[in-house]
Amino acid sequence: MARIIVVTSGKGGVGKTTTSAAIAMGLAKKGHKTAVIDFDVGLRNLDLILGCERRVVYDFVNVINGEATLNQALIKDKRCDKLFVLPASQTRDKDALTVEGVGKVLKELKKTFKYIVCDSPAGIERGAHLAMYFADDAFVVTNPEVSSVRDSDRMLGILSSKSQRAEKSETPIKEYLLLTRYNPARVKLGEMLSVDDVQDILSLHLLGVIPESQAVLNASNSGTPVILDEASDAGQSYSDIVDRYLGEDKPHRFIDEEKKGLFGRLFRS
């Protein structure tokens, strides 16, 4: 049975697209046929993070409008043949996405894909609403920072009241917390909310902590999902998240500060 995952946050710039690209690639690398859909109509970016921006011919809205078939619009990843990308449209028409249209595309994808990852736009407008409407699982991406935590909580309220599952009184969407841009050193100094603080407030099941990492910018610069940078902390963290989501029991990493030697401590800038 296919599962639809929405990657959401409310707030912008917290790492939704980075996370969508990473976990979609992670699931595909595990052998699951995975589609990742960009719901940010007018501000397409997932293609760039995945490095397939020059191969976009048709988009999500073309498929909804019947101007292209799903197979024509889906871009097969060059690194992993189980991963397919459905890019967002660059149209400025805000009403390009409809519940019926999105529902139809997702229904068709569910026939052949195991996982469908929906990369939500920021905000709580139509695109964000439609990205989560049909979801089975929600990955709530949060930064350890007041505005992000507040927006995540707002998003949780929307997930539990405005989704299809809520409207039909079915089992609610499964919600998971992904804490991104985490800086253990600042947490230790009392300058940043800790994992426990954020969990106290949001009461969500923690799927993983992604440390603030230079690897993320390097990955987006080159159009490679950061999960493929297996040597990096962020890459390993996303791999753990995929494993945990698939039911493996993995201890959390990158929550505590790395031990630095005396030299490291004295000369750290």
Next chain:
Amino acid sequence: MSLLNYFKKSKPNTAQLAKERLQILVAHERTQRNQPSYLPELQKELMAVIKKYVQVNQDDISINYESDDEQETLELNIVLPDNV
């Protein structure tokens, strides 16, 4: 730089402050979230009716909605002016 930090006085714990502010805010926003959507409209209309008969300020009228497992309570509180 970090050698210098070592000797500096400890800074206030801003993370703790952030947590306390968020806990209050989120709790408040969650109770509002569960309120029926007609509440603001109801409040406005009740206000209009009361003002027809009694001279009261906006601040003198408060509407509170509470719900638990067993019942929902709508509490309307009007502070009447002294000279009535």
